[in-house]
Amino acid sequence: MTDVIHLLPDAVANQIAAGEVVERPASVVKELMENSIDAGATEIRVVIKEAGRALIEVSDNGKGMSMTDARMAFERHATSKISSAQDLYALHTMGFRGEALASIVAVSQVEVRTRREEDEMGTLLRLEGSVLMEQEPTLCDRGCKISVKNLFFNVVARRRFLKSNATEFNHILTIFNRIAIVYPQISFLLIHNDVEVYRLQETSSMQRIIDIFGKKMRTQLLPVNTETTLGRIQGYVGRPECATKHGANQFFFINGRYMRHPSFHKAVLMAYERMLPVGQQPCYFITFDVDPSTVDINIHPQKTEVKFENEKPLWAILIASVREALGKFNVVPDIDFDNAADLNRMPLPPKDSNAVRQPETGATPGYNPFRQTKQTSYRRENVDWESLYKGFESRRGEDSPAPPREQMLNLKVDTSEEFTAEEEKKNTALKEFLQFRGRFLVTTVRSGLMVIDQKRAHERVLYEKYKKAYRMQNHPSQRLMFPVSLELNEQENAQIKRLLPELRALGFELSERESRLWRITSVPIETINEQIERIVRDLISAVEGELDAEQLQNKVALHLAKANAIEYGRKMSSDELNMLVSGLFACENCNNTPDGKIIMKVLSETDLSNLF
Numbered sequence: 001m002t003d004v005i006h007l008l009p010d011a012v013a014n015q016i017a018a019g020e021v022v023e024r025p026a027s028v029v030k031e032l033m034e035n036s037i038d039a040g041a042t043e044i045r046v047v048i049k050e051a052g053r054a055l056i057e058v059s060d061n062g063k064g065m066s067m068t069d070a071r072m073a074f075e076r077h078a079t080s081k082i083s084s085a086q087d088l089y090a091l092h093t094m095g096f097r098g099e100a101l102a103s104i105v106a107v108s109q110v111e112v113r114t115r116r117e118e119d120e121m122g123t124l125l126r127l128e129g130s131v132l133m134e135q136e137p138t139l140c141d142r143g144c145k146i147s148v149k150n151l152f153f154n155v156v157a158r159r160r161f162l163k164s165n166a167t168e169f170n171h172i173l174t175i176f177n178r179i180a181i182v183y184p185q186i187s188f189l190l191i192h193n194d195v196e197v198y199r200l201q202e203t204s205s206m207q208r209i210i211d212i213f214g215k216k217m218r219t220q221l222l223p224v225n226t227e228t229t230l231g232r233i234q235g236y237v238g239r240p241e242c243a244t245k246h247g248a249n250q251f252f253f254i255n256g257r258y259m260r261h262p263s264f265h266k267a268v269l270m271a272y273e274r275m276l277p278v279g280q281q282p283c284y285f286i287t288f289d290v291d292p293s294t295v296d297i298n299i300h301p302q303k304t305e306v307k308f309e310n311e312k313p314l315w316a317i318l319i320a321s322v323r324e325a326l327g328k329f330n331v332v333p334d335i336d337f338d339n340a341a342d343l344n345r346m347p348l349p350p351k352d353s354n355a356v357r358q359p360e361t362g363a364t365p366g367y368n369p370f371r372q373t374k375q376t377s378y379r380r381e382n383v384d385w386e387s388l389y390k391g392f393e394s395r396r397g398e399d400s401p402a403p404p405r406e407q408m409l410n411l412k413v414d415t416s417e418e419f420t421a422e423e424e425k426k427n428t429a430l431k432e433f434l435q436f437r438g439r440f441l442v443t444t445v446r447s448g449l450m451v452i453d454q455k456r457a458h459e460r461v462l463y464e465k466y467k468k469a470y471r472m473q474n475h476p477s478q479r480l481m482f483p484v485s486l487e488l489n490e491q492e493n494a495q496i497k498r499l500l501p502e503l504r505a506l507g508f509e510l511s512e513r514e515s516r517l518w519r520i521t522s523v524p525i526e527t528i529n530e531q532i533e534r535i536v537r538d539l540i541s542a543v544e545g546e547l548d549a550e551q552l553q554n555k556v557a558l559h560l561a562k563a564n565a566i567e568y569g570r571k572m573s574s575d576e577l578n579m580l581v582s583g584l585f586a587c588e589n590c591n592n593t594p595d596g597k598i599i600m601k602v603l604s605e606t607d608l609s610n611l612f
Contacts, residue, residue, distance in 0.1 A: 021099055021100055021103040021104075022103050022104055022107060022151075024052075024162060024163075024168060024171060025048075025051060025052025025053065025056060025151055025162075025168055025171070025172060026052070026168070026171035026172045026174065026175045027175075028052065028056050028104055028108075028148050028151065029046060029048075029052070029056055029058070029172050029175050029176065030175045030179070031100035031101070031104065032056070032058035032104075032146055032148075033046065033058055033175075033176070033179050034179070035058075035100070035101075035144075035146075036058060036060035036062055036144070037179070037183060037186070037256075038062075039060060039062025039063050039064070039143070039144065040062050040063050041060035041061050041062035041143065041186065042061060042185070042186055042187065042202070043060065043061045043186070043187050043189075044058065044059075044060045044186060044187070044188050044189070045057075045058070045059045045060070045188075045189045045191075046058050046176065046188070046189065046190045046191070047059075047191045048169065048172060048190070048191065048192045048193070049192075049193055050165060050193070051164075051165035051166075051167075051168035051169040051172065051192075052151060052168060052169075052172060053150075053151060053159075053162065053165070053168070054149065054150065055147065055148070055149055056147070056148040056151070057145065057146070057147045057148070058145070058146055059143065059144070059145035059146075060143045060144055060145075061141070061142060061143040062143050062144060063116060063117065063142075063143075064114045064115045064116040064117070064119075064122070064142055064143050064144050065114045065116065065123070065144060066116060066119070066123070067123040067135070067137075070112055070114050070123045070125055071125065071132070071135065073101050074101050074102055074105050074110075074125075074127060074130075074132075075102060076099065076102040102130070104148060105127045105128075105129075105130055106129060106130045107129075107151065107152050107153075107154060107155050107158070108129075108148045108149060108150060108151045108152070108153065109126075109127070109128045109129075109148075109149045109150050109153065110125075110126070110127045110128070110146065110147065110148055110149075111124075111125070111126050111127075111146070111147040111149070112124070112125040112126075112127075112144070112145070112146050112147075113138060113140040113144070113145045114140070114143070114144040114145070115140050115141065115142050115143070116142070117142050121137040121138065121139065122137070122138050122139065122140035123135070123136075123137065123138065124136050124137070124138035124140075129153075129154050166494060166498065169192060169494070170491055170494065170495075170544070172192075173190075173197075173490055173491050173494075174491070176188070176190055176198070177212055177489075177491075178251065178258040179258070180198070180200055180208065180212060181205075181208060181209060181212065181251060181253075181285060182251075182253045182256055182257075182258065182287065183256065184202070184203050184204055184205050184207070184208035185202055186202065187200060187201050187202050188200040197490055198211075198212070198490065200212070205235075205236075205285075206218070206221070206236070209221070209236065209285060212489055212490075213249060213489045214487040214488065214489055214516070215487060216487060220238050220239055220242040220283070221236035221237065221238060221239075221283075221285075222236060222237050222238070222239060222325045222326065222328075222329040223235075223236055223325060223329070224236060224237055224286060224321050224322060224324075224325045225321075226317060226320070226321040226324070228317055230290065230294075230310050230313055230314060230317070231288060231289050231290030231291065231294075231314070232288075232289040232290075233286065233287070233288055233289075233314075233317060233318060233321050234286075234287055234289070235253075235284065235285045235286040235287045236284065236285045236286075237268070237271075237282060237283070237284045237285075237286070237322050237325055237326070238282045238283035238284060240272060240275040240276055240282065240326070242282075242283070243272075243276050243277075243280035243281055243282045243283075244280065244281060244283075244534065244537060244538055244541070245279050245280060245281070245538045245541075245542075246281075246538050246541035246542045248281035248282060248283045249283040249284075249285070250265065250281070250282075250283060250284055251284065251285045251286070252264055252265075252286055252287075252288070253286070253287040253288065254287075254288045254290070254295060254297070254306050255288070255289060255290065255292060255295070256287075257297065257306075258304060259297075259304055259305065259306045260304050260305060261305075261306065263311065263315060264286075264314075264315065264318055267315050267318045267319045267322075268282065268284055268286075268318065268319075268322055269281075269282075270319055271318075271319050271322035271323045271326065272322075272326070275326070284322075286318070288314070290308075290310075290314075294308065294309040294310055295307065295308055295309065432574070433452075433574075433577045433578075433581060435454070435571065435572055435577060437569075438454075438568055438569040438570055438571055439453070439454060439455070439568045439569070440452065440453060440454065441454055441457070441577060441580075441581065445602060447602055447604055448602050448603050448604040448605055448607065448608065449602070449603045449608065450600060450601070450602050450603075451600065451601050451602075451603065452581070452584070452599060452600045453598075453599055453600070454566055454568075454572070454580065455565050455566055455567065455568055456565075456593045456597055456598075456599045457580060457581075457584045457590075457599050457600075458561075458565040458566045458580060459561045459562055459565045459593050459594065460561075460584060460587050460589070460590065460592075460593055460594065460599060461580065461583040461584055461587060462526065462560070462561035462564055462565060463557050463558060463561040463593075463594045464587050464588065466506055466556075466557035466560060466561060467553070467554075467557055469505055469506050469507070470502070470505050470506075470553050470557075473505055475505065475506050475507040475524060475525075476507060476524070476525045477507030477508070477509070477522045477523060477524055477525055478507075478522065478523060478524075478525045478527075479521065479522050480520065480521055480522060480523065480529065480532075483519050483520060483521045484519070484520040484532045484533055485513075485517065485518070485519055485520075486510075486517070486518040486519070486520060486533055486536060486537075487516060487517050487518075488516050488517075488518065488540075489516065490516065492537070492540050492541075493516045495540045495543065495544065496510075496518065496536075496540055498543075498552075499539070499540070499543065499552075499556065502552060502553055502556045503556070506524055506556070506557075506560065507522060507523060507524040507525065508520065508522060508523055508524070509521045509522035520532060520536070524560070524564065526564045527563075527564055528564070531563070535560070535563045535564075538559065538563065539556065539559050539560065539563075542555065542559045543555050543556060543559070554594075557594070558594045558595060561594065566580075584599070
């Protein structure tokens with residue numbers, strides 16, 4: 001019997017490794033940018049075409065590589081970062097395993113141009129599917145430029161499973177932001193399809209966050225800075241009033257590397273205890289600087305999960321640090337000293353004091369408010385009131401017409417014994433409702449006691465109204481007296497452009513005034529003006545992902561229905577109650593909200609008896 005176990009060829013082994021390391025184009029961007037940082041670059045330029053499918057090019061002004069190093073860099077497990085197992089516990093670099101470049105070249109066509117400061121000539125390499133196609137000297141700038149073309153050209157199945165260009169570029173932006181935030185001392189340039197997306201100059205940590213996420217962050221963030229024997233925790237946390245339901249900017253970094261840590265995330269939320277409404281999430285940008293020997297980052301191929309030796313003490317220090325920041329700065333009024341020049345625009349009084357005069361008041365000395373004036377008499381025309389009642393007594397015995405309210409609602413009351421549940425629900429629109437604690441609407445029906453959740457009922461009514469607006473393209477809107485300005489980051493800007501047809505169908509009018517600066521001039525008629533910016537931002541975050549046209553419309557309609565629905569605790573007039581109930585029973589589905597929650601319950605007499 002022959003042996004069946006054998007060694008895999010290097011090309012196959014590299015493709016298998018690429019399945020873990022190179023998940024999508026964003027993975028390539030991450031590995032190449034981290035290599036540039038390890039090379040000591042102060043300028044990093046990223047060029048993307050077709051969301052990374054056609055080209056990913058990362059160039060830097062780092063220390064570059066020799067011809068031998070350039071060739072060795074693409075071999076599996078070739079690295080300059082470690083030489084023994086002990087080095088894994090003293091890492092100061094982003095990469096160290098030597099798998100990234102080998103995995104990338106296994107599934108793409110790669111071109112490398114690199115030169116060291118002391119070399120007169122640089123090196124040009126061309127590789128394809130782990131095979132070296134060309135190697136020769138060349139003239140190039142100091143540093144390194146790696147171009148990755150036709151990603152997954154030889155793994156058709158992986159290429160087929162890539163998402164749309166918008167989705168893939170959104171992932172690239174996420175990776176780019178994670179790296180750019182924690183390295184403000186490095187300048188970054190991002191170009192997509194020949195359009196400049198970001199040009200970030202060397203700056204401070206706060207200014208880098210503002211450059212990426214907008215000027216609004218200047219007044220929303222509070223500094224965190226705590227130093228202990230276990231390490232240093234620094235960064236920024238958001239004010240409670242600036243929390244959002246979806247897509248909060250939440251970043252943890254460990255020694256200059258982005259990480260995910262659910263336990264530390266819960267610690268931050270605990271620090272905000274009783275400060276945030278249910279479902280709201282704060283933003284934070286927090287960096288941990290600790291001894292590398294006390295952390296293990298070698299537990300995940302993407303190196304985004306980390307184990308801490310002193311996790312519990314750091315957890316407690318993190319809570320205390322965030323609480324201290326909130327307690328120290330949350331009650332202090334904002335003063336934007338960076339815009340202090342605006343204070344100089346205030347008008348000053350003239351230097352000539354004689355030019356200032358005391359205001360004068362006017363009076364009429366002869367005016368007497370108690371003096372009687374000649375009253376003008378008005379004569380009412382004679383009206384024959386009795387003629388209005390002629391025939392009234394003679395019609396009393398005849399069938400009286402339907403009550404005006406029933407005519408308006410166009411509903412029929414069935415007094416027969418055959419009375420279905422559906423008919424019972426319809427006829428509840430004719431009943432008087434009691435609002436209980438600003439949350440429930442209660443009335444009696446033949447089968448018992450009906451209880452309706454007013455917020456969920458309004459969500460259903462608005463949802464179907466918005467769905468109808470998509471078909472009719474004529475949802476009523478209100479013009480804003482003061483337009484709302486909305487400054488977005490690059491990811492949010494791409495999302496809102498995708499949502500423009502849906503938003504305009506529902507009554508929004510908005511336009512891009514400048515790059516990433518939008519102006520909202522009209523909104524749906526039921527929208528609360530004070531919440532317009534938050535509603536739009538939450539909507540942008542809520543519809544991320546790959547969605548077809550119908551799914552996108554459903555998600556937008558559901559989000560706006562939830563945002564504009566009547567809040568619990570609001571007292572409603574009888575007319576409002578009747579309008580809400582009538583609208584609910586006119587819906588296609590009056591039993592459940594669009595996301596499946598129960599709107600109403602009928603408690604039978606038996607159910608009520610069992611309570612006693």
